[in-house]
Amino acid sequence: MTGLDFGVIQRALPFLLEGLALSFFLTAVAMLGGVILGLGLAVIRLSRWKALSILAAGYVNGFRAIPLVLVIFWFYFLVPLALGRSVSALQSVVIAFVLFEAAYYSEIFRAGLQSIRPGQWQAAYACGLGYFQTLRLVVLPQALRNMLPLMITQAVVLFQDTSLVYVISLRDFMTSASIVANRDNRLIETYLVAALVYFVICSIGAASASRLSARWRPA
Template sequence: MYAWDFGPVLANGDLLWAGLRSTLALTAVALAGGLPVGLALALARLSGAKSLSVPAGIVIEVFRTTPPLVQLFWFYFGLPIVVNVEMTPYLAAALTFTIQSGAFFAEIFRAGIVSVDRGQREAARAIGMSPSQTMVRVVLPQAVKRMFPAMMERSIELMKTTTLVATVSYADLLYQANELAQKTFRPLEVFTAAALIYFVTISLFSALGALLERRMAASGEMAAR
């Protein structure tokens, strides 16, 4: 029978806590950058100009259909060769997950914008709103409310995908867990603790998202699914 011993894990809990902070920080940066990138890509793809829609479509498809690990390796190992700049693990990870999440958010934005009744756009134009005013004041507020569940789901997926950054030595939770496992020779306990930390953290974010969604639905600000 295996003798479980979480003592070494508890004694080095500060390492796992530091890793969790790094994971949350990277996720926050990718979300903060990915949302505006996604909106810009969605608007470009929906525009009538091929000079905008075609490049946007290419970016979206490339980052949605290629493995995130390949993207991360390209930014970390390939981009410095192409542009001759120094690339840190954090910068490579931030660029990778910002653009990748932006590609997924672009499709969410596009679906939400298209779902808004065209008659509302025509009514806004009829009262003198410009296309940009119509998008900001009429279309996007409704679209964002409808997109909220999909955005929450994608945000949670992003947090789980960030575990790949351990491969380029970014000190996230998985990287710190691996270091601790080698230090204590207790990999079963360490990775069990890491899994529990991920479970609790993601469950809390899921519960918060569900609560916000219910409140928005109850207040009549979002149509029930």
């Protein structure tokens, strides 16, 4: 039995970093798009527009009931049909991730907005502020303290979920590690390093969420 050879990691480092860059890119874009769309969905669900609120609830509950890998497959095959032209795998997976994450961030926003006491809304209305002014200037800044730890936790889950893009042949970090492991026949070394990278990145995110939660916990 030969000893462990971690030199394979050094030799394949540029290749692995390219995959890691794609994982970070997907995480950042999906989080940004998910937060923007999720906020809109949460506002609609909490509004007095019953028809739109029901539609938004159906969207959120529908996406949360479907595995992400199935959503990726759907958009990989359906987006080109809907647009009538070919779409790259990266474009289709970005759309899938944004729409999927929006459902989860919507629930985070909804919980955060509902955590603000009704008196805050009433006081803002009494000062002459409208609904959206109250939301932007009074409610959201306070709700953000409650939501941010959960948003970071969801980003950690999202980073882990980027490994699913292998199903449409995109080369994220995990896929790159698998290619190196099989190409150089160094499965133990490569997967140990891959596990360590995921552990470090996700631990930093989890620790940040815990620190914020403890710092902002009511006395």
